[in-house]
Amino acid sequence: MKTKLSVFFCIVIAVITSISFAERKDLDVPQVKTYRIDRKISEEAQGCIDCHSEEAKGMVADWAESRHAHANVTCIDCHKAGAADKDISVAHSDYSDVPVSAIVSPKDCSRCHPTEAAEYAKSKHANTIEIMWNIKDPWLTKGLSSDIERTTGCFTCHGTVVKIDKKGKFDPLTWPNVGVGRKNPDGSLGSCSSCHTRHKFSIAEARKPEACGQCHLGPDHPQIEIYAESKHGAIYAAEGDKWKWDSAPGTWTPGVDYRAPTCSTCHMSAINGVAASHDVTERLAWETQAPITVRPSEFKPWPAKTDWKKERKKMKKVCLACHSPAWTDGHFDRFDAVVKTYNNDYFIPMKKKVTALYDKKLLDKKNPLDEKIEIELYELWHHEGRRARFGAAMMAPDYAWWHGFYEMKKRCMEIDEMIDELNESGKPAKIHKLRGSGGDTIKPDFSK
Ligand code: HEC
Ligand code: HEC
Ligand code: HEC
Ligand code: HEC
Ligand code: HEC
Ligand code: HEC
Ligand code: HEC
Ligand code: HEC
Known part of the structure; x- marks a missing residue:
């Protein structure tokens, strides 16, 4: 069985090698990186592959298709543990002499x-x-x-x-x-x-919006739905399967490899003189997820070290790869106006009204989410308030209006009625016991 698997593995490597030859021809790069062909996989590393080809075939197949396999980066390069590591799998010593870590x-x-x-x-x-x-x-x-x-x-x-x-x-x-x-x-x-799921660790996967959409979705941060609604997303859906997704970083080119931006294009990839970055806080000029929108450097829980004016310029340069300055400036002027409207016409005045109820002892401060009106104020900023801002930032009119400002108007009406009722009755609001509470309330230690 072992020899059969080794033969299979050699074939896999041979196929991979011929694919990378073809790619190099396309790029017209003269030198051949022969080390990829000549370098042997160590016996130890081969041991992992052989046994795991039986234990969890899918995993090994994913690895065999990855750029890592091309470059002879094997299981051991990532999983071998140092003697002092805390995360050595003790159970695994039954299978292999090499100390292995699952993380x-x-x-x-x-x-x-x-x-x-x-x-x-x-x-x-x-x-x-x-x-x-x-x-x-x-x-x-x-x-x-x-x-x-x-x-x-x-x-x-x-x-x-x-x-x-x-x-x-x-x-x-x-x-x-x-x-x-x-x-x-x-x-x-x-x-x-x-974003780069194992064991392919693919750049192509991470550049597609679905890689981000697994977390960036739903009522409170619907970026993937917003993207799907935008013209950019519509173009991606119509023809994205024909775009080139695996170009080397820095060479993924608008108009050549793809025609409309994805999350990665706007937030991470190199484009039009803007360097690639794995820090998604770059290129942002606002904290549009916060109750009151502020600049990233003014966000108290985690002040960014960025200058919003420089970051705004970078984000505009992204757009300028495909749009004119007038189109780009017009978009950001509108977005900034939405941010101000949300802050000044909706959240700040409503928050003030609700705060007055605490002062009158009609609301109880102890638990910020156990009275109906507290939940209403929470959803005003956390749900539709975010959707209006995100929708305007990323070109989704349905999110800006129907899921955004329209819902905010309705919510404010409901909050106003509740405020009137409390003021008229003069009795404190009903307190509800939230079900399913009781999680740990001690902040984890981040000192080390
Ligand atoms: C003789 C078979 C065998 C060999 C050789 C082997 N493994 Fe495993 N490995 C297993 C089995 C079986 C499991 C599942 C163990 C369990 O959780 O009970 C496993 C689990 C793992 C896990 C997950 C551990 C966890 O705690 O979740 C990793 C990572 C791993 N192996 C990596 C490697 C690497 C790297 C090598 C080469 C140094 C290797 N294995 C060699 C059989 C093997
Ligand atoms: C480029 C680094 C890298 C290489 C190469 C690599 N792994 Fe992994 N492996 C990971 C990462 C990352 C995880 C996920 C664990 C985590 O989240 O920390 C993982 C998880 C695993 C797990 C446990 C997860 C599960 O789904 O059960 C096993 C078993 C495993 N790897 C085996 C292997 C084997 C066998 C090889 C070689 C064929 C290999 N790995 C090659 C990075 C690597
Ligand atoms: C021992 C060195 C080594 C380790 C450890 C390693 N990589 Fe790599 N990785 C490489 C090399 C070399 C390449 C380039 C392969 C090529 O040019 O084809 C690469 C390429 C990549 C790519 C680009 C893949 C593509 O589709 O173009 C990603 C993404 C990546 N690695 C992620 C990771 C992650 C995540 C880890 C840790 C879980 C990791 N690597 C660990 C050496 C390594
Ligand atoms: C596994 C979940 C997950 C994935 C996948 C993910 N994100 Fe996030 N993202 C988060 C979480 C959680 C936050 C909130 C972090 C915070 O502010 O505490 C966040 C925040 C952000 C922010 C706001 C940063 C800021 O400074 O306010 C941006 C922009 C972002 N992500 C973009 C992306 C992009 C682009 C991708 C895909 C390439 C992506 N994310 C993939 C979970 C994810
Ligand atoms: C589906 C994935 C997902 C789940 C589940 C989720 N979050 Fe988030 N969370 C995110 C993302 C994505 C963001 C970034 C929002 C943005 O910037 O647009 C975020 C933002 C946040 C923020 C704001 C961070 C900031 O910088 O202001 C907090 C706080 C937070 N989440 C706490 C929680 C808590 C607590 C839970 C569970 C009770 C939870 N989240 C459940 C994905 C998730
Ligand atoms: C939020 C999603 C996300 C996370 C998390 C993430 N990446 Fe990436 N990564 C991407 C995207 C998107 C690209 C493509 C960027 C581009 O187009 O240049 C990329 C590209 C890469 C590349 C290719 C660059 C090259 O020079 O070949 C490597 C390597 C890489 N990532 C490694 C990592 C490592 C290591 C980590 C963890 C420290 C990581 N990534 C975490 C989204 C992510
Ligand atoms: C056409 C470019 C573009 C695309 C495509 C795009 N975004 Fe955005 N995104 C923006 C702009 C512009 C902003 C607002 C930047 C600012 O703060 O000025 C933004 C804001 C965000 C924020 C809010 C950050 C915060 O906390 O205030 C998150 C999170 C985010 N984007 C994630 C994503 C995800 C995930 C995708 C893909 C599903 C995506 N974006 C697609 C341009 C884009
Ligand atoms: C890779 C090229 C590319 C990039 C980068 C890009 N766009 Fe676009 N954008 C397009 C294409 C193509 C269209 C569709 C044009 C049409 O409607 O005829 C479009 C459409 C639009 C629309 C029209 C939306 C509608 O509903 O009609 C707006 C607004 C827009 N983009 C703004 C931006 C902004 C702002 C940025 C930067 C944050 C940006 N784009 C980045 C290619 C791009």
């Missing part, structure tokens, strides 16, 4: 991809667990959600603190997890496979 953290990838890892490390993605606690999100800090609700909800997108016992056994409440801000036992933050 492959950004620190492990940084050995070969230091730039991406360094950019990622300073992003809001990587630091989101700390941000959630700094914001004092009541679902966490007041324990309004239970551990299992967090594990299967919040933490799957945001990431969690991975806990592992001395025998290398994972706490099932924290594993599996590939959230963007996962805290790894080696202290590094995040998980690169949030």
Whole structure:
């Protein structure tokens, strides 16, 4: 069986090699990187492949199709653990003498991809667990959600603190997890496979909007739905399957490889003189997810080190790869006007009205989400207030208006009626006990 598999593997490598030859011919690059053909896979590494080809075939097939397999990066390069590592799989010593770790953290990838890892490390993605606690999100800090609700909800997108016992056994409440801000036992933050799923680790996959849409969706951050509604998304749906997705970074060219931008084009990829970045906070001029929209550098829970004027220029340069200055400026003037309307005509005055009820003791401050009117104010900014701003930012009129401003008008009407009723009766609002509370309320330690 072993020899059969080795033969199979040689064929896979031969096919891959001939594909990369064909690609090199296209690019007209004269030198042949023969090391890819001559270098042998070590016996140790071959051992992993042989056994795992039986244990979990799909995984090995994904790896065999990846650029890593092309470049002779094997299981061991990512999974081999150091003697002092906390995450060594003790159970695995029954199968192999090589110490193996199930977690492959950004620190492990940084050995070969230091730039991406360094950019990622300073992003809001990587630091989101700390941000959630700094914001004092009541679902966490007041324990309004239970551990299992967090594990299967919040933490799957945001990431969690991975806990592992001395025998290398994972706490099932924290594993599996590939959230963007996962805290790894080696202290590094995040998980690169949030967007580049294993074991293909494909650049093409990450450039498609679906890679982001797994988290950026739903009532409170519907970026994928917004994208689908936009002209850009419509063009992607109509002809995206014919675009070139795997061009080398920095050479993915608008008009040549693709005709309309994806999330990656606007937020991450190199384009029109704007350098690629794994820090998605770059290119932003507003915090449009916050209750009151502020500049990223003024966002108290996590002040960005960016200058919004420079970042706005960068984002405009993205558009200028395909649009005129008048078209581009017009878009951003409208978006900025929407941000101001939302702040000044909706959220700030409504918040003031509700705050007055606390002063009159008609509302109770202790729990910010256990009275009906508190939930209404929360959804005003967290749901339709975000949708109006995001819809305007990313060219989706239905989100700007019907899912956005229209819903805000209706919600404000409902809040006003509730305020009147409370003022007329003079009796404090009914307090509801939220079901399913009781999650941990202690902020994880981010000092190391
Ligand atoms: C003789 C068979 C065999 C060999 C050789 C082998 N593995 Fe495994 N490996 C397994 C089996 C079986 C499991 C599932 C173990 C379990 O969780 O009970 C596994 C699990 C794993 C896991 C997941 C561990 C976890 O805790 O979730 C990783 C990662 C892994 N192997 C990597 C490797 C690497 C890297 C090598 C080469 C150094 C290797 N394996 C060699 C059989 C093997
Ligand atoms: C480029 C790095 C890289 C290479 C090469 C690699 N892996 Fe992985 N592997 C990962 C990452 C990342 C994960 C997800 C774990 C995490 O989130 O930290 C993973 C997860 C796993 C798991 C457990 C997850 C599951 O779905 O059960 C196994 C088993 C595994 N790898 C085996 C292998 C084997 C066998 C090979 C070689 C054929 C291999 N890996 C090559 C990075 C790599
Ligand atoms: C031992 C070095 C090494 C490690 C460790 C490593 N990589 Fe790579 N990676 C490479 C090389 C070399 C290439 C380029 C292959 C090529 O040019 O074809 C590459 C290419 C890539 C690409 C581009 C793939 C494409 O479709 O063009 C991605 C994405 C990537 N790696 C992600 C990761 C992630 C995520 C990890 C950690 C889980 C990781 N790598 C770990 C060496 C490594
Ligand atoms: C489907 C994935 C997903 C789930 C589930 C999820 N979030 Fe989020 N969350 C996001 C995304 C995406 C954003 C970014 C919103 C934006 O900037 O548009 C976000 C934003 C946030 C923010 C604002 C961060 C900031 O910079 O202002 C907080 C706080 C937060 N989430 C907490 C939670 C909590 C607590 C839970 C569970 C009770 C949760 N989230 C569940 C994906 C998710
Ligand atoms: C938020 C999604 C996301 C996460 C998380 C992510 N990437 Fe990427 N990555 C992308 C996108 C999108 C591209 C393509 C950018 C472009 O077009 O230049 C990319 C491209 C790459 C490339 C190709 C660049 C090259 O020079 O070959 C590498 C390598 C890479 N990522 C490694 C990583 C590593 C390592 C991590 C973790 C530290 C990581 N990525 C985390 C989305 C992500
Ligand atoms: C696994 C879930 C996940 C995936 C996949 C993901 N994101 Fe995020 N993203 C988040 C969360 C969670 C936040 C909120 C972080 C915070 O503010 O605390 C976020 C925030 C953002 C922000 C706002 C940053 C800021 O400074 O306000 C942008 C922009 C963004 N993501 C773009 C992307 C793009 C582009 C992709 C795909 C290439 C992507 N994301 C993939 C979960 C994800
Ligand atoms: C045509 C370019 C473009 C495309 C395509 C695009 N975005 Fe955006 N995105 C923007 C602009 C412009 C803003 C507002 C920037 C600012 O703050 O001035 C924005 C804002 C955001 C924000 C809000 C950041 C915050 O917290 O305030 C998130 C999150 C986001 N985009 C994610 C995505 C995701 C995910 C996709 C794909 C599904 C996507 N974007 C597609 C241009 C784009
Ligand atoms: C890769 C090229 C490309 C990039 C980059 C790009 N766009 Fe577009 N955009 C298009 C194409 C193509 C259309 C469709 C033109 C048409 O409607 O005839 C379009 C349409 C639009 C529309 C019309 C929407 C509608 O509903 O009619 C607006 C507004 C727009 N883009 C704004 C922007 C902004 C703002 C940016 C930068 C944040 C941007 N675009 C980046 C290619 C691009």
